[in-house]
Amino acid sequence: MTTELRVLDPAEWDNWYAVLELAFGGVPEADEERKLWQELTEHERSLGAWDGDRCVGTAGAFSFRLTVPGGRSVPAAGVTMVSVAGTHRRRGILTSMMRRQLEDVRSWGEPLAILTASEPVIYGRFGYGAATQAVHATIDTTRVGLTVPEGTDGITLRVTSPTEALDATEAVYAALVPGRPGMLERRPGWERVALLDPPGDRDGASPRLCVLAERDGRVVGYAHYAIKPNWSFAGSDGSVSVHQLAGLDPVAEAALWRFLCSVDLTARVRLMSRPVDDAWQHLVTDVRRCEPTVREILFVRLVELGAALEARGYQTPVDVVFEVADAFCPWNEGRWRLTADATGARCVRTDDPADLALSVRELGAAYLGGVSLLSLAAAGRVRELRPGTLTTASVAFGSPVAPWLPHSF
Structure with missing residues (x-):
């Protein structure tokens, strides 16, 4: 192999990131999205493979803390932005980046490396095991009802924008992190990822909205969602896409689900990447008609x-x-x-x-x-x-x- 592997120089980020964009289909990201990832990139923890003055491989590692069983948070390298140019495959570039990266993670004193995989078959040979799963589902609200716990009517709901509610929603998220393994503590800047909503990615849906669940004036839960209107000959047939939902207690969470399942002019609620033990599965009257599917999400590597x-x-x-x-x-x-x-x-x-x-x-x-x-x-x-x-x-x-x-x- 004639390529050179080196730590990313911030001045080379645009070239480096363009290689990544091409590897993932070549569709340019929205300016706001690209700018945020540039700001979040930890250059000293990122690698580039170079063939002369051409970047032909990329790999990064965010510095995270991951909740583990028992409630502690553990330093973990969040492996990200991994790609190899199509012109340079099967030359050992990916293997060299993975080996160098794990050696670096060890030198940083971080016992874990974690990643999400676009192609999960790739990472097992580097010692990563699929450790978490998530459920995707579509609730047919024309045929499926909800049975909510006592006290749900005592929750007050308020619709606002994700930006205006950011401090309150981040406080709810932070309170939940120690209670579930696999969750990530938010580092500065990462709260902005939840606000990304480029119009080109909406597929006809509304801008994202936020509904806050409140009890006695205190925010005890929230959901980020979007509404996609649709009409058929028979009438309204819209859908609600749930991007985030979190509650500090079962009653707050049930109130949010009930609200999302009763949005006017919609017939279904789409859930993306929810926990496999999520409470909604026990609130719905017919889980079969929700068509849940499960897939792996987080891969863990003991360094x-x-x-x-x-x-x-x-x-x-x-x-x-x-x-x-x-x-x-x-x-x-x-x-x-x-x-x-x-x-x-x-x-x-x-x-x-x-x-x-x-x-x-x-x-x-x-x-x-x-x-x-x-x-x-x-x-x-x-x-x-x-x-x-x-x-x-x-x-x-x-x-x-x-x-x-x-x-x-």
Whole structure:
């Protein structure tokens, strides 16, 4: 390979980003969107592959904090903006960027790397495991009703713009972050991502709106949504697209769902990327007619295995020895003993016999508690070497709340 891999110079950002845009279809982004991503790019954590004066590969890493089981937030490199020019495929550029990036993440002292994947088949070979899922659905409000909890009528609703409500909605979001694995603490500037609404991306829908749920004058929930009008020979047939919805308690959340399902001149509510244990599934009278579909969202990679496993909490006490394969980051390979209880966790190298054998990819998939080690074993991806340890470890790694990534990056 004759390409040079180097840290991104801010002066080269436009050239670098143009390579990324072309790799994702070549449709230029709206000026406001492009400007925001330029401001959010952490140049010192971004890489470019160069063939002479031509940029032919891109990769970035945001500095995030990710909620893990137990409620702690852990430093995590948010891998992003990864692309290779079509003229330079199959030359090892992606592999070299991924290896350099993980070495950098390790040097920064961050135990995790995370990403969302346009093509999920790519990242398993670099040790990333699919750790969270999300539900997409369409509620047919002409045939599906809602049963809401007592007290819902006590919630006051107010429609405003996302910009005007920003401080209140960010406060609600921040209050919810510790309660669900997979959520990201908002760093300065990231609150503006939720406000992006280029007219060219609306597909005939309205500008985004915000409805606030209030109790005694205090904001206890919100939803960002847009209305797409449509008319057929029989009459109105519009739809509501829900971009964000969050409530501090079940009553506030139910009030928001009821409002969205009763918007005038609409016949359906489209939900995008909701938690798999989301309450709306138990509020609707007929979940079949909502046609829920599930897909993976967040991929997790343990960069420093011991530190990563020590950082999270466990549902039950556990003492297990893992035999870990990790050819891409060989510093993780070998046997590790994890001991954990209510006081904390410790994960260190050991020469003791292994109880479970797996790769770092499986540990990444199970890390946030949404994918069980038992299910991975059923697929042949985890081997039990000492009888009884698989079930014990699987229960300990679980989470009572499904992990969920609230927004992409």
